[in-house]
Amino acid sequence: MAKPTPAAPVKSPSAATPGTSKPAATPVANTVNAPALKLADVTAMSQSERIALFQAKDVAAGRIFIDLGKLYTGIEAGLGKGEQIFPLLIKSGIRKGSVSNASQTSRVFKEMVVTKTITEAAFDNFRWGDICAMNRVMSGASKKKLTAAETAKIIASSPKRFDEELESIFLTGCTMAEADKLAEAEDKAAKKAAADKIAADKKAAADKAALEQQAAANKAVADALAAKAAKEQEKADKAAAVAKAAQDKAAADALAAKTQAEKKAAADAKIEADKAAAKAKTLQAKAKDD
16 A cells, blocks of 8 residues: 655645735644654664664764754744744744754854854764754853854864863863863872871971970979989988987086086087088078079
8 A cells, every 4th residue: 555645734824925024824844754663674684784774863863953953043044023933933843842952053053154163064963962062162151161263173173072172161161181180280289288288297296296205304304303302301301400409409408507517518519509500401491492
């Protein structure tokens, strides 16, 4: 049985006639789709045929957004007074996401091709990810916003990885090489800071240990001096006690003396006891000062 012929787009009776300013009515889309690939047909193919068809369909799928972007550009240029492209296309039954994606492609096409920054043939080779990367890096959301000429220069300098370069600029404001260099410098600075901190911590620990050691030595000296002073104080106190006992005995002997010889002996003893007491007092004062 012969396949039915797809119906042509229907024009609304209210469409503007030549010579009028009335905008054309929204065309009715042809909703008859090409038949999907059947699993039985895939199974019947050889492996090489399956891979070849996969490649062909991948290329076709990858090109559809290019066509939609150019169609968007043309439709936008043909809008009547007061018409807006988004409502027009959505009213025609086109998904909002498809219109949004086509607008991105159209924007890149106008900035890169219409301005003759790159050729249309070069534009036709872009993938959807390439379009997104160019659109993002030329937007105000980019860390470093590029012009069309700057974007084209990146594409020419890195034809196989320019999407990654553009994404790097969008996120960081630097190319991948610049970002790597910056990361290397930051890593080097971080390692130096870590090494400096380790050195500073070691020095602080050594200084603390030296201070503690010096403090311990000073304490040992102070303790030794204190012990010596205590012994000298004890010795002075004993001498003072002995002198006081001698003075007391001399006084008692003086009171008990009857003869001149006893009185003289008591007086001499007192003199010696007073000398001993004075000496002991001097020793006590010196021990206290020390």
